[in-house]
Amino acid sequence: MLLITGANGALGRLVTSELAGRDDVVLGTRTPRSATERRVDFDDPSSLDFTGVETLLLISAGYGEDDVVLARHETAISAAEKAGVRHVVYTSLSGDGDHLPFALAHRWTERRLARSPLSWTVLRNGLYAEFLAAVAAPTGDGTITAPLGDGRLAAVAREDLAAVAARVVAEPGAHAGKVYELVGEEPLGGDDLAGAVGGRYRPGSLAAAREAISSAGEALPFQVPMLVGTYSAIAAGFLDGSALVDNALPRLLGRTPTSALDVYRASVGR
């Protein structure tokens, strides 16, 4: 049996549809809505019975302060160990993301797995092209104002990461002990994004972005430094993929990766 956590999240839904032909897939979610779905909430250890699960796709539950996320992942991995799960596949963060404010929880989870008797695979996912659309969206006239400087992001289509995850969980033994870097091949900067929507890029400052995010009132307190830190890491050139020795995305995908620019364009409705 294969159990997917976070099955109703965007990545979980895509992985689920990739695995549509299999009849041994159980969907773990905080809010089950059908008989094929099972309640799995890392904040509630009593919901984590992984009995009979051979492979667990542990989709990171990264929305929270570090202590919250660490506790969630500890609970999930402990439950997998207790139930005798054979192999855990964890969706982590690309190696060039170490400067991102949310990197710590991913690296902690990787270490936790390395210390575990479980067999495991780490998928170091790059930032989504869809995420780029959210943090560098154009206004109606195509102007993109964002503190990206002249940095670029090796953004990757979420559907490609889902396809890789589906391939790996289908044959976990072949990927045991592997850490895969999975980022886009064509890094995108502000000018690239503006070109794709027929607009223009106006580099902003981190201070102005922090102020705009805070005053919009939609971000939780921990999300403000998370977003500003992400802009900062892109602008400083850490996330363009050039530091990664081996990007496994094309190899594990077995096809040409989806154009991140196309995903960006579609995500912003252009």
Ligand SMILES: NC(=O)c1ccc[n+]([C@@H]2O[C@H](COP(=O)([O-])OP(=O)(O)OC[C@H]3O[C@@H](n4cnc5c(N)ncnc54)[C@H](OP(=O)(O)O)[C@@H]3O)[C@@H](O)[C@H]2O)c1
């Ligand atoms: N690479 C990137 O650019 C990027 C961007 C954003 C996030 N992420 C990380 O990648 C993960 C998957 O991305 P996504 O696009 O699927 O995000 P998403 O659409 O926001 O889905 C996240 C899912 O995590 C699950 N989750 C949250 N809290 C949980 C808990 N306490 N216990 C168990 N599951 C919990 C939920 O699944 P259910 O609704 O089924 O319970 C939620 O829908 C995110 O959770 C985050 O850690 C990566």
